[in-house]
Amino acid sequence: MTTFTIPTPPAFRFWPTVTSHGWYVLSPFQADAEARTLGRIHQLDDGQVVRLILRADADQHIVVQVEGLQNGLAPAQRNEISRALTNSFNLDRDLSDFYALVRRHPRYQWIEDRAAGRMLAAPTVWEDLAKTLLTTNTTWNLTQQMNARLTTLGTAYTAGGHAFPTPERIAALPPDDLNTHVRAGYRGAYLHQLAARIAAGELDVESWRDPALPSTELYQRVKGLKGFGDYAAGSLLKLLGHFDRLATDTECRAAYKAIHNGVPAQSDAEIAAYYQPFGLWRGLVQWMDVMESSLKDS
DNA sequence: TTCCAGGGGTAGA
DNA sequence: TCTACCCATGGA
16 A cells, blocks of 8 residues: 655645535545545556545645555556546646635625535546436436446456446447446447547547637537537536536526525526626536535535 | 436427 | 427436
8 A cells, every 4th residue: 555645726625626516426436424535446557456545634635545556656657646636636727716706796605615616527538528428317316327337347446346447448348238238328329439439549538628728619529429418518618627618407407496586597598697797607606506505405 | 107317419490 | 599309217
Protein backbone atom coordinates (compact mmCIF):
# COMPACT_ATOMS: atom_id res chain seq x y z
CA MET A 1 0.00 0.00 0.00
CA THR A 2 1.25 3.46 -0.93
CA THR A 3 -0.03 6.88 0.04
CA PHE A 4 0.53 10.31 -1.47
CA THR A 5 -1.29 13.63 -1.48
CA ILE A 6 -2.64 16.02 -4.09
CA PRO A 7 -2.95 19.75 -3.26
CA THR A 8 -6.36 21.32 -3.86
CA PRO A 9 -7.55 24.91 -4.56
CA PRO A 10 -8.28 27.16 -1.54
CA ALA A 11 -12.09 26.89 -1.66
CA PHE A 12 -12.06 23.15 -2.31
CA ARG A 13 -13.89 20.88 0.07
CA PHE A 14 -13.67 17.14 -0.42
CA TRP A 15 -17.00 15.70 0.66
CA PRO A 16 -19.28 18.33 -0.93
CA THR A 17 -17.45 17.66 -4.19
CA VAL A 18 -17.79 13.89 -3.85
CA THR A 19 -21.53 14.20 -3.25
CA SER A 20 -22.07 16.98 -5.80
CA HIS A 21 -24.21 14.67 -7.93
CA GLY A 22 -24.93 11.00 -8.36
CA TRP A 23 -21.62 9.73 -9.75
CA TYR A 24 -20.21 8.79 -6.33
CA VAL A 25 -22.95 6.17 -6.03
CA LEU A 26 -22.04 4.58 -9.36
CA SER A 27 -19.40 1.88 -9.68
CA PRO A 28 -16.46 1.75 -9.85
CA PHE A 29 -16.73 4.60 -7.33
CA GLN A 30 -17.67 3.44 -3.87
CA ALA A 31 -18.33 6.03 -1.19
CA ASP A 32 -18.29 5.51 2.55
CA ALA A 33 -20.38 8.30 4.07
CA GLU A 34 -19.38 7.53 7.66
CA ALA A 35 -15.66 7.42 6.99
CA ARG A 36 -15.95 10.24 4.43
CA THR A 37 -13.87 8.31 1.93
CA LEU A 38 -14.32 7.70 -1.77
CA GLY A 39 -13.03 4.42 -3.17
CA ARG A 40 -12.46 3.57 -6.79
CA ILE A 41 -11.26 0.49 -8.63
CA HIS A 42 -8.99 1.95 -11.26
CA GLN A 43 -7.11 0.56 -14.24
CA LEU A 44 -3.72 2.13 -14.98
CA ASP A 45 -2.39 2.65 -18.49
CA ASP A 46 -0.09 -0.36 -18.08
CA GLY A 47 -3.13 -2.55 -17.46
CA GLN A 48 -2.69 -2.99 -13.70
CA VAL A 49 -5.85 -2.64 -11.67
CA VAL A 50 -5.57 -0.91 -8.30
CA ARG A 51 -7.92 0.28 -5.62
CA LEU A 52 -7.80 3.96 -4.69
CA ILE A 53 -9.11 5.18 -1.37
CA LEU A 54 -9.44 8.95 -1.20
CA ARG A 55 -9.99 11.24 1.76
CA ALA A 56 -9.29 14.82 2.78
CA ASP A 57 -6.58 15.85 5.22
CA ALA A 58 -6.75 18.97 7.40
CA ASP A 59 -4.50 20.94 5.10
CA GLN A 60 -6.26 21.21 1.72
CA HIS A 61 -5.01 17.96 0.25
CA ILE A 62 -6.63 14.86 -1.10
CA VAL A 63 -4.93 11.85 0.46
CA VAL A 64 -4.62 9.04 -2.08
CA GLN A 65 -4.14 5.52 -0.78
CA VAL A 66 -3.22 3.03 -3.52
CA GLU A 67 -3.81 -0.66 -2.90
CA GLY A 68 -2.95 -3.66 -5.05
CA LEU A 69 0.29 -2.51 -6.69
CA GLN A 70 2.72 -5.32 -7.31
CA ASN A 71 5.98 -3.34 -7.25
CA GLY A 72 5.27 -0.13 -5.44
CA LEU A 73 4.15 3.12 -7.02
CA ALA A 74 6.36 4.32 -9.87
CA PRO A 75 6.58 8.11 -10.41
CA ALA A 76 4.82 7.75 -13.76
CA GLN A 77 1.97 5.87 -12.11
CA ARG A 78 1.69 8.50 -9.42
CA ASN A 79 1.51 11.22 -12.08
CA GLU A 80 -1.09 9.23 -13.97
CA ILE A 81 -3.28 8.88 -10.89
CA SER A 82 -2.84 12.57 -10.05
CA ARG A 83 -3.93 13.56 -13.55
CA ALA A 84 -6.95 11.26 -13.38
CA LEU A 85 -8.03 12.70 -10.02
CA THR A 86 -7.40 16.28 -11.15
CA ASN A 87 -9.91 15.59 -13.92
CA SER A 88 -12.27 13.77 -11.59
CA PHE A 89 -12.36 16.49 -8.93
CA ASN A 90 -12.19 19.33 -11.45
CA LEU A 91 -9.24 20.73 -9.47
CA ASP A 92 -8.21 23.04 -12.33
CA ARG A 93 -11.60 24.75 -12.22
CA ASP A 94 -11.69 28.28 -10.79
CA LEU A 95 -15.12 28.85 -9.26
CA SER A 96 -14.44 32.26 -7.70
CA ASP A 97 -16.57 34.07 -10.31
CA PHE A 98 -19.40 31.63 -9.61
CA TYR A 99 -19.25 32.28 -5.87
CA ALA A 100 -19.08 36.03 -6.46
CA LEU A 101 -22.27 35.71 -8.53
CA VAL A 102 -24.32 33.60 -6.12
CA ARG A 103 -23.15 35.73 -3.16
CA ARG A 104 -25.34 38.52 -4.57
CA HIS A 105 -28.48 36.34 -4.40
CA PRO A 106 -29.90 35.72 -0.91
CA ARG A 107 -31.54 32.46 -1.90
CA TYR A 108 -28.20 31.09 -3.12
CA GLN A 109 -26.10 32.04 -0.09
CA TRP A 110 -26.03 28.40 0.98
CA ILE A 111 -23.96 27.43 -2.07
CA GLU A 112 -20.76 29.10 -0.92
CA ASP A 113 -21.46 28.23 2.73
CA ARG A 114 -21.55 24.56 1.79
CA ALA A 115 -18.71 24.87 -0.73
CA ALA A 116 -21.07 23.37 -3.29
CA GLY A 117 -20.63 23.75 -7.04
CA ARG A 118 -17.53 21.71 -7.80
CA MET A 119 -18.68 18.52 -9.49
CA LEU A 120 -17.29 15.00 -9.38
CA ALA A 121 -16.57 13.68 -12.86
CA ALA A 122 -15.13 10.41 -14.05
CA PRO A 123 -11.40 10.39 -14.83
CA THR A 124 -12.14 9.91 -18.53
CA VAL A 125 -14.60 11.59 -20.86
CA TRP A 126 -15.54 8.12 -22.13
CA GLU A 127 -16.71 7.05 -18.68
CA ASP A 128 -18.68 10.28 -18.21
CA LEU A 129 -20.34 9.78 -21.59
CA ALA A 130 -21.24 6.15 -20.87
CA LYS A 131 -22.68 6.98 -17.46
CA THR A 132 -24.60 9.97 -18.77
CA LEU A 133 -26.13 7.81 -21.50
CA LEU A 134 -27.33 5.39 -18.82
CA THR A 135 -29.16 8.21 -17.00
CA THR A 136 -31.39 9.02 -19.97
CA ASN A 137 -35.05 8.11 -19.87
CA THR A 138 -34.80 5.81 -16.92
CA THR A 139 -34.96 5.90 -13.16
CA TRP A 140 -31.92 6.55 -11.02
CA ASN A 141 -32.29 3.07 -9.55
CA LEU A 142 -32.10 1.47 -12.99
CA THR A 143 -29.16 3.69 -13.92
CA GLN A 144 -27.26 2.26 -10.96
CA GLN A 145 -28.09 -1.30 -12.00
CA MET A 146 -27.17 -0.82 -15.66
CA ASN A 147 -23.93 0.91 -14.70
CA ALA A 148 -23.05 -1.84 -12.21
CA ARG A 149 -23.52 -4.51 -14.87
CA LEU A 150 -21.50 -2.46 -17.36
CA THR A 151 -18.69 -2.13 -14.84
CA THR A 152 -18.42 -5.89 -14.35
CA LEU A 153 -17.23 -6.04 -17.97
CA GLY A 154 -14.06 -4.18 -16.93
CA THR A 155 -10.86 -5.80 -15.71
CA ALA A 156 -11.27 -7.47 -12.32
CA TYR A 157 -9.45 -6.29 -9.21
CA THR A 158 -7.75 -9.08 -7.27
CA ALA A 159 -9.61 -8.36 -4.03
CA GLY A 160 -13.00 -7.95 -5.72
CA GLY A 161 -14.72 -5.46 -7.97
CA HIS A 162 -13.90 -4.27 -11.47
CA ALA A 163 -12.39 -1.23 -13.12
CA PHE A 164 -14.61 0.66 -15.53
CA PRO A 165 -14.34 -1.08 -18.91
CA THR A 166 -12.30 0.59 -21.63
CA PRO A 167 -13.99 1.53 -24.90
CA GLU A 168 -11.81 -1.11 -26.59
CA ARG A 169 -13.26 -3.78 -24.31
CA ILE A 170 -16.84 -2.72 -25.02
CA ALA A 171 -16.21 -2.32 -28.76
CA ALA A 172 -14.82 -5.85 -28.90
CA LEU A 173 -18.11 -7.33 -27.69
CA PRO A 174 -20.86 -8.11 -30.18
CA PRO A 175 -23.61 -5.50 -29.57
CA ASP A 176 -26.14 -8.20 -28.71
CA ASP A 177 -23.83 -9.74 -26.13
CA LEU A 178 -23.22 -6.32 -24.62
CA ASN A 179 -26.91 -5.72 -24.13
CA THR A 180 -27.64 -9.22 -22.91
CA HIS A 181 -25.24 -8.41 -20.11
CA VAL A 182 -25.95 -4.72 -19.44
CA ARG A 183 -29.69 -4.76 -20.27
CA ALA A 184 -29.56 -1.13 -21.33
CA GLY A 185 -32.47 -1.39 -23.73
CA TYR A 186 -32.24 0.86 -26.80
CA ARG A 187 -29.25 2.59 -25.15
CA GLY A 188 -27.11 -0.51 -25.66
CA ALA A 189 -26.65 0.09 -29.37
CA TYR A 190 -25.70 3.73 -28.74
CA LEU A 191 -23.19 2.70 -26.08
CA HIS A 192 -21.60 0.16 -28.39
CA GLN A 193 -21.42 2.63 -31.25
CA LEU A 194 -19.76 5.21 -29.00
CA ALA A 195 -17.20 2.70 -27.75
CA ALA A 196 -16.47 1.50 -31.28
CA ARG A 197 -15.89 5.01 -32.61
CA ILE A 198 -13.53 5.84 -29.74
CA ALA A 199 -11.69 2.53 -30.01
CA ALA A 200 -11.26 2.99 -33.75
CA GLY A 201 -9.68 6.41 -33.22
CA GLU A 202 -12.51 8.10 -35.09
CA LEU A 203 -13.46 10.06 -31.97
CA ASP A 204 -10.93 11.57 -29.56
CA VAL A 205 -13.33 12.50 -26.75
CA GLU A 206 -10.50 13.16 -24.29
CA SER A 207 -9.50 16.15 -26.44
CA TRP A 208 -12.87 17.65 -25.52
CA ARG A 209 -11.30 18.78 -22.25
CA ASP A 210 -9.40 21.50 -24.14
CA PRO A 211 -10.40 24.72 -22.33
CA ALA A 212 -10.04 26.58 -25.63
CA LEU A 213 -12.92 24.58 -27.11
CA PRO A 214 -16.00 26.86 -27.13
CA SER A 215 -18.99 25.39 -25.32
CA THR A 216 -21.21 25.84 -28.38
CA GLU A 217 -18.83 23.67 -30.40
CA LEU A 218 -18.55 21.09 -27.61
CA TYR A 219 -22.33 21.01 -27.23
CA GLN A 220 -22.76 20.28 -30.92
CA ARG A 221 -20.16 17.52 -30.78
CA VAL A 222 -21.91 15.80 -27.87
CA LYS A 223 -25.31 16.15 -29.49
CA GLY A 224 -23.83 14.62 -32.61
CA LEU A 225 -23.47 11.35 -30.69
CA LYS A 226 -26.37 8.92 -30.98
CA GLY A 227 -28.36 8.89 -27.77
CA PHE A 228 -27.26 12.32 -26.56
CA GLY A 229 -29.90 15.04 -26.65
CA ASP A 230 -30.21 18.37 -24.88
CA TYR A 231 -30.34 16.93 -21.38
CA ALA A 232 -27.38 14.60 -21.83
CA ALA A 233 -25.26 17.21 -23.61
CA GLY A 234 -26.01 19.83 -20.95
CA SER A 235 -25.07 17.34 -18.22
CA LEU A 236 -21.81 16.35 -19.86
CA LEU A 237 -20.78 19.97 -20.42
CA LYS A 238 -21.12 20.61 -16.70
CA LEU A 239 -18.79 17.72 -15.94
CA LEU A 240 -16.27 19.23 -18.37
CA GLY A 241 -16.50 22.66 -16.79
CA HIS A 242 -18.91 24.45 -19.13
CA PHE A 243 -21.90 25.79 -17.22
CA ASP A 244 -23.70 27.93 -19.78
CA ARG A 245 -26.05 25.15 -20.81
CA LEU A 246 -29.13 23.99 -18.96
CA ALA A 247 -29.95 20.30 -18.62
CA THR A 248 -33.64 20.42 -17.93
CA ASP A 249 -34.97 17.05 -16.80
CA THR A 250 -37.76 15.88 -14.52
CA GLU A 251 -35.65 16.69 -11.44
CA CYS A 252 -35.00 20.22 -12.63
CA ARG A 253 -38.68 20.76 -13.35
CA ALA A 254 -39.52 19.53 -9.85
CA ALA A 255 -36.88 21.82 -8.35
CA TYR A 256 -38.20 24.78 -10.32
CA LYS A 257 -41.69 24.05 -9.01
CA ALA A 258 -40.39 23.78 -5.44
CA ILE A 259 -38.74 27.21 -5.51
CA HIS A 260 -41.79 28.81 -7.09
CA ASN A 261 -44.27 28.05 -4.34
CA GLY A 262 -45.39 24.78 -5.88
CA VAL A 263 -46.34 26.30 -9.22
CA PRO A 264 -44.86 24.27 -12.10
CA ALA A 265 -43.34 25.95 -15.13
CA GLN A 266 -45.67 26.22 -18.12
CA SER A 267 -42.80 25.24 -20.40
CA ASP A 268 -39.08 24.56 -20.45
CA ALA A 269 -38.73 27.99 -22.03
CA GLU A 270 -40.05 29.52 -18.80
CA ILE A 271 -37.37 27.63 -16.87
CA ALA A 272 -34.71 28.80 -19.31
CA ALA A 273 -35.85 32.41 -18.84
CA TYR A 274 -35.47 32.11 -15.06
CA TYR A 275 -31.86 30.97 -15.32
CA GLN A 276 -30.92 33.31 -18.16
CA PRO A 277 -29.64 36.10 -15.84
CA PHE A 278 -27.00 33.73 -14.45
CA GLY A 279 -25.26 33.83 -17.82
CA LEU A 280 -22.24 31.58 -18.16
CA TRP A 281 -23.06 29.94 -14.82
CA ARG A 282 -26.75 29.24 -15.39
CA GLY A 283 -26.33 25.49 -15.81
CA LEU A 284 -24.59 25.25 -12.47
CA VAL A 285 -27.18 27.41 -10.69
CA GLN A 286 -29.87 25.13 -12.11
CA TRP A 287 -28.07 22.10 -10.74
CA MET A 288 -27.71 23.81 -7.36
CA ASP A 289 -31.50 24.11 -7.19
CA VAL A 290 -31.79 20.37 -7.76
CA MET A 291 -29.15 19.79 -5.08
CA GLU A 292 -31.00 21.94 -2.59
CA SER A 293 -34.25 20.06 -3.25
CA SER A 294 -32.58 16.72 -2.63
CA LEU A 295 -30.91 18.03 0.55
CA LYS A 296 -34.33 19.00 1.87
CA ASP A 297 -35.71 15.57 1.04
CA SER A 298 -32.97 13.73 2.88
C1' DT B 1 -52.32 -3.78 -16.40
C1' DT B 2 -50.72 0.68 -17.07
C1' DC B 3 -47.66 4.36 -16.26
C1' DC B 4 -43.27 6.43 -16.33
C1' DA B 5 -38.28 7.61 -15.25
C1' DG B 6 -32.23 12.37 -14.15
C1' DG B 7 -35.14 11.60 -22.82
C1' DG B 8 -33.85 10.87 -27.57
C1' DG B 9 -34.47 9.54 -32.61
C1' DT B 10 -37.18 10.11 -36.51
C1' DA B 11 -40.74 11.62 -39.70
C1' DG B 12 -43.54 15.07 -41.12
C1' DA B 13 -45.15 19.67 -41.00
C1' DT C 1 -38.45 24.92 -35.06
C1' DC C 2 -42.28 22.13 -33.34
C1' DT C 3 -45.15 17.95 -32.68
C1' DA C 4 -46.51 13.04 -32.67
C1' DC C 5 -45.01 8.72 -32.09
C1' DC C 6 -41.95 5.07 -30.97
C1' DC C 7 -38.22 3.26 -28.36
C1' DA C 8 -36.11 -1.04 -24.13
C1' DT C 9 -36.20 -1.73 -19.19
C1' DG C 10 -38.18 -2.73 -14.63
C1' DG C 11 -40.32 -0.62 -10.40
C1' DA C 12 -44.66 1.20 -8.60
